[in-house]
Amino acid sequence: MRFYNSLLILKILFILLQCLQCPKYTDATCFAKEYKLLPDGFNVFIKNGSQPVFKQQSAKDENRCMHMCVKERLCHIWRFDDNHKCQIFHSMKDVITVEKSKSASMTTYYETVKDEKWHEIYYVKSKSGFVVYPSFMAIGTYESWGPANCTRVFCPDFFRSNLIDVWKKLPVTKVKFSLFKDNAEVIFLIFNGHGTTTQNWFSISRILQSSWKDVHKGAPSIDFGLDYNSARTFYITKHHRGCERESGWMMIAELKKGCSWENHSAYPHIIYSNKTTATIWQEGYATADALVIYMSF
Template sequence: MTGTSNCTSIYRSHVLTTWDSESISEVKLEMYEDGNMTVNIRFNGTGSNFTNWFDHNRLIDSGWSTMSQNRTFNFFSLQGGFMRTFFINEAYKGCPKDRGWMIVIDPNVGYFPCGYEAQPNKPAFLYARGENITRWGDNDYGLADVLAVFIKR
């Protein structure tokens, strides 16, 4: 793995450039806070590429009992929306009532419409604690130190 040119704490595997030829069967996303795994989501990686693996239709399971392929999401996207990435959200109800499972707040965005996005350190990895969604505006979310993506061939 090599560090990016912008930040020495972000690492990028060469697999991202060879993904299509890797015969990937599963992809797992994990978040860690203080060395403890707080988020785990498994995806079907068969036939995926390095951007479309993160999709609710590929979801195998997660640590959130309320997350399934049958659930309604207004966002479940790697590219996200509204300047958010790795974004899994159920509903927008105005900033204080937005509800979801996880958001990555991008460090290169200068406009943050909701208070929970104004994190002092970015990227910021926000996640719903427990087995259910969180209402982001209640500030009842975890803030992970690490986001990691693993593949299984």
């Protein structure tokens, strides 16, 4: 998890030191990361009019290209061209598109994580100043989503994998939505990921497991979706009865609105019911420190 960044950095350094002893870049014992071929002849490219963070480099084979990506903490996708050129992609700053290539020897690979069930694709810290819905859906650019304080290898309050941009081409089996408080997961929702897109995975009809006993497939809910309006996102509500009686399970307040429980000193503000069922917002709720979204392949 992102709360343990120092441990993560140490882990990466240890892995890279191990790789110096390996005869091949593909040796599975070298890297915690693994890569799979983007299926059906699709490849990832930089959108016209934008420039990549990492310049295209020469590489004698796919293994060398993979190694270039492994060395960059924020690279999760790489492409090897038939002219022995390697393009690695910055997970948040590059604006990418997915297209079919005319060349059968051009290949794009995406990151998976060895021996781990969940692959983190999105993280945002509460009160960090980042907008949630636009950043998740890639509306605008990294610089427009909030404080552009990511370095080449580390982002303290925000992370977005460009695996989100190739979602429809990935063999996603499950999606997990988690809220964290004091470094512990306090809420989770697990969704059926088969055949999903960035727009339709967050649906009550796809729920497989939930922290709340009254949130399940077929449960009545007035609103369940990514974008309720510009002020509320990832919003799950039970009843609209005015500010004093409105009830629900969670929401992310993105800016000030009419109800007192939507007005805070900093945004985004992640609130949720810490009961086993929905809560009346005016009567009480808990606040999460962070939101994390994962994929499983």
